[in-house]
Amino acid sequence: MEMSAAIELAGVQKDFRSHGELVPALRATDLTVGRGEFFSLLGPSGCGKTTTMRLIAGFEEPTAGTVYLDGHDVTGVPPHRRDVNMVFQSYALFPHLNTYRNVAFGLERRKVGRTEIRRRVGEILDIVDLTGLEQRFPRELSGGQQQRVALARALVNRPRALLLDEPLGALDLKLRQHMQVELKRIQREVGVTFVYVTHDQDEALTMSDRIAVMRAGSIEQLGTPREIYERPATRFVAGFIGAANLLDGAADSVADGIAVLAYGPGERVLVPVPDSVRPGDALEVSVRPEKIGLSRDEPAGAGNSTLTGVVADVVYHGTATSYTVKTGTGADLVVFGQNTASAADLAGPGDRVFLTWSPQHSYPIGVR
Numbered sequence: 001m002e003m004s005a006a007i008e009l010a011g012v013q014k015d016f017r018s019h020g021e022l023v024p025a026l027r028a029t030d031l032t033v034g035r036g037e038f039f040s041l042l043g044p045s046g047c048g049k050t051t052t053m054r055l056i057a058g059f060e061e062p063t064a065g066t067v068y069l070d071g072h073d074v075t076g077v078p079p080h081r082r083d084v085n086m087v088f089q090s091y092a093l094f095p096h097l098n099t100y101r102n103v104a105f106g107l108e109r110r111k112v113g114r115t116e117i118r119r120r121v122g123e124i125l126d127i128v129d130l131t132g133l134e135q136r137f138p139r140e141l142s143g144g145q146q147q148r149v150a151l152a153r154a155l156v157n158r159p160r161a162l163l164l165d166e167p168l169g170a171l172d173l174k175l176r177q178h179m180q181v182e183l184k185r186i187q188r189e190v191g192v193t194f195v196y197v198t199h200d201q202d203e204a205l206t207m208s209d210r211i212a213v214m215r216a217g218s219i220e221q222l223g224t225p226r227e228i229y230e231r232p233a234t235r236f237v238a239g240f241i242g243a244a245n246l247l248d249g250a251a252d253s254v255a256d257g258i259a260v261l262a263y264g265p266g267e268r269v270l271v272p273v274p275d276s277v278r279p280g281d282a283l284e285v286s287v288r289p290e291k292i293g294l295s296r297d298e299p300a301g302a303g304n305s306t307l308t309g310v311v312a313d314v315v316y317h318g319t320a321t322s323y324t325v326k327t328g329t330g331a332d333l334v335v336f337g338q339n340t341a342s343a344a345d346l347a348g349p350g351d352r353v354f355l356t357w358s359p360q361h362s363y364p365i366g367v368r
Contacts (some may be wrong), residue, residue, distance in 0.1 A: 005071065006161050006193040007033040007056055012065030014051050025051040027217045028065065033161075033195060038187050040196045040204040043214035044240070049197045052214075053163050056195065058082045070160055085154035086163045089170055091146050093138040093153075099125070100134040103152045110157075124156045127189055129182070144175050151186065161193040168203065180206045201241050205229060213237050229288075231363050238286040238365055245292075245333045246365075247285045254279055258359055261285070263329050269305045270359035273367060284365045289336040291361035294323055296347055299356045307355045309333065311347050321346070325353060 014026040026048040033039045041049035054060040055067060058079035067075050074082050093102050100121060107117045125131050128148040138146055147167060154162055168176045168183075184207045187194045198204055204211050205225040213221045213228060213236075221233040232238035238246060247269060249261035259277055261269040271285050287305075299306060309327035316339075323335045323346075333355060337346055347353050 004034055005032045005068070006035040006037070007031075007195065008068040008071075009052070009055070010066045010068065012052075012055060012062045012067060014048075014055060014060060015063045024217050026055070026062075029219060031212065031219065031222075033193060035193055036191050038184065038194045038196065038207055038209045040198060040208040040211045041214060042198055042201065042204040042211050042241075044199055046216075047214040048217040049199075049214050050165060051217075053086075053165055053195060053197050056161075057084055057086055057163055083160040084163055085157060085159040085161075086165065087150050087154050087167045089166045089168075091138075091150040091167075093146060093149055095138050098135050098137050099130060099141070099149050102138070102149055103156050105153065106157045120156050121152075124152045127155075128152045128186060142175075143171050144179055147171065147179060148182070151183075155186075155190055155192060159192065161195060164194060164196045166198055168198075168200075176203075183207060205241070213240065215240075232286055232365060235284065235365055243289050243334060243336075244286045245289060245331065247287070247329055247331055247333075249283055249285070249329070251277060251279050251281050251283055259283060259364075263307065263327075267307050267328060269307070269329075269362055270303075271362040271364050272359055273364055277364075277367060283367065286363045286365050287333075287357060287361055289322065289334045292333065292335045292355050292357045294325070294335045294337060294346060295354050295356075296351060297354065299354055304356045304358055305362060307333070309353060309355060311349050311351045311353055314347070314349060323347060323353075325355060327355070 009029055009031040011028050011030060012026065013028045015022040015024050041052055043049050051060060055062055058077060062075065066073055069082060103121050103124065104117050107120065128151055130148055130152065168179050171179060180203055208225055210224055211228055212219045215236055221228055221237045228237060229241050232241060235246065238244040251259040252262040253260045254273065254277055257272055259271045259273045261271065261283060269285060271283060307327050307329065309325035311323055312326050312332065313324040315322045320339055321337050323337065325333050325335060327333055335355065
């Protein structure tokens, strides 16, 4: 057991009974969340992320395995005796209490002295940027302000960990993006371990120190946002985290740690591979759309992946344009081009184009 761990799951499994049969919501899982870490559970609906959070909070008991908080076995310990708090999407504020009383509620229940309550409430309201709104009731606050009241109410009790179940889901896009930055700032300032449940990939990438990508009750990949985005471990992760192009092929040759997938004269994909890969081995390769260069002119020089194709679709996104290109690989590739002055009218539907990218931007999926 690592004593630096705030939360640890050891072989934790949760089954639910449905129509007389046991259905696994979380398969046997080992997971460690470090103290002071912003840790996200990311995945589609039904993948087990909320079940995992409820097991940590004590709202569910595991079918098997052990839950540890700060190195102590809390399996079977009720939620009110676990030093964790939760923030939900609904906020669950008391409508008849003003901001101050909502935040102070937990301290009052614990019989903390009035002077200490005033000090701690004032301190946390300052951190979440609500100073001056102490007398307002929830109905008088914006969605973002209500979210911060819920956050302050949870943090004022100084929990060892804060569990957040899609708390930004009810906010509009612009406010949600603003609150992502605010949440990360607040987490760094208070130093509390955050475990964050979301199905929003951008949200997880923006805020997290590490991410566990979940699917069908299991963790598909665990790593930093950069590791998961740049080096997806499975086809599911590659497709779920942002946009990804997936290419299949066999290694035509392997030399100096680079496999070459040949698709025709002058058309090849270069992929860094481990020593275990041999010529003839089947490979599945991921390359992100923003890593690919697109041009109507044939590229000069060698050393890069090079494919040709025909533009099938062009979509303008404001800051960028996406191009769907039909290639001879059997896959349509999506390319993101930044909308700079020099990139205007780069290509249109029906144009024959060349696609190029550096070998390090090809990543072999599932090859270690």
